[in-house]
Amino acid sequence: MFRIARKNVLNFNTVEYEIEAPLVAKSCRGGQFVILRVDENGERIPLTIADYDRARGTVTVIVQTIGATTYKLSQKGEGEYICDLVGPLGNPTDLGDCENAILVGGGIGSAVIYPQTAEMKKLGKKVTVIVGAKTKELLIHEDDFRARSDEFIIMTDDGSYGEKGFVTDALKKLLDRGGYDCVFAVGPLPMMRAVCALTEGYGVKTIVSMNSIMVDGTGMCGGCRLTVGGKTKYACVDGPEFDGHLVDFNEAINRSKIYREQEAEHYCRLKGESVKL
Numbered sequence: 001m002f003r004i005a006r007k008n009v010l011n012f013n014t015v016e017y018e019i020e021a022p023l024v025a026k027s028c029r030g031g032q033f034v035i036l037r038v039d040e041n042g043e044r045i046p047l048t049i050a051d052y053d054r055a056r057g058t059v060t061v062i063v064q065t066i067g068a069t070t071y072k073l074s075q076k077g078e079g080e081y082i083c084d085l086v087g088p089l090g091n092p093t094d095l096g097d098c099e100n101a102i103l104v105g106g107g108i109g110s111a112v113i114y115p116q117t118a119e120m121k122k123l124g125k126k127v128t129v130i131v132g133a134k135t136k137e138l139l140i141h142e143d144d145f146r147a148r149s150d151e152f153i154i155m156t157d158d159g160s161y162g163e164k165g166f167v168t169d170a171l172k173k174l175l176d177r178g179g180y181d182c183v184f185a186v187g188p189l190p191m192m193r194a195v196c197a198l199t200e201g202y203g204v205k206t207i208v209s210m211n212s213i214m215v216d217g218t219g220m221c222g223g224c225r226l227t228v229g230g231k232t233k234y235a236c237v238d239g240p241e242f243d244g245h246l247v248d249f250n251e252a253i254n255r256s257k258i259y260r261e262q263e264a265e266h267y268c269r270l271k272g273e274s275v276k277l
């Protein structure tokens, strides 16, 4: 059992949890993820490690409540327990040779670029952050992003805050200005595809984090299969980060829709019942 040491509601559908998991905290690094189950009948869901504290033995995850399992998790309070948590899984982010990077986070993707922003700053590198959200209420950790980055740009679809438009609008302006040696983009698949299409034209290296459907997280089930550079890769063990210019996004988008019908009903085939939200 893993205790929720701290719960912090960031907005109406996003919650940050600091969970006691000393063995994971001891060895994890930015870009890696955990898989957790809320209770013993629960589904396994992957979540990025947004932060960790080796001394306290905790890992932090930032979770958007979008379906049955994330809803069940959102019902847990501080001091309560979740059933399982395994990690660290996947490979750490490698922005080692980037000196002047643009980090792009769309929606909950900003949870993934959040630790990388601090990491880049700690290494004395230049970091520009673009965060995109549908509306102002969905932005998270604005003050921390501002403090950790050299330049911080907010884009909202509805223009309720920052500039109106998509992250690619801001990214294009920066690329036209020049001087950047890499882009790290995390968000919905269509957003990452659009970012890669743009950066390819400028010849700027682009890393993306692939949020494929995962089950075991250890390379055995094939659920997270992708095609990268014409080769089959598994996001859980080969990724989750890949050279975005080599990813077959159309295939990834089609695969991500496989369970849409069941997810809409929150229906569990094992138990033969729907989860009420």
Ligand SMILES: Cc1cc2nc3c(=O)[nH]c(=O)nc-3n(C[C@H](O)[C@H](O)[C@H](O)COP(=O)(O)OP(=O)(O)OC[C@H]3O[C@@H](n4cnc5c(N)ncnc54)[C@H](O)[C@@H]3O)c2cc1C
Pocket (backbone or CB within 6 Å): 033, 043, 044, 045, 046, 047, 048, 049, 061, 062, 063, 064, 065, 066, 067, 068, 069, 070, 071, 108, 111, 112, 210, 211, 212, 213, 214, 215, 240, 256, 260, 263, 264
């Ligand atoms: C490596 C990785 C890191 C992630 N990090 C975060 C994070 O930091 N914060 C966050 O809020 N979300 C993160 N996600 C997405 C998160 O796993 C899904 O939101 C969650 O599984 C949804 O489960 P649900 O039962 O609440 O929703 P459902 O209604 O079951 O699904 C809603 C959507 O979530 C995705 N999803 C569902 N099940 C899985 C699964 N087993 N594996 C991957 N995606 C799934 C699908 O796109 C689906 O359409 C990450 C996914 C991956 C692969």
Ligand code: FES
Pocket (backbone or CB within 6 Å): 213, 214, 215, 216, 217, 218, 219, 220, 221, 222, 223, 224, 225, 234, 235, 236, 237
């Ligand atoms: S999650 Fe099973 S192979 Fe990656």
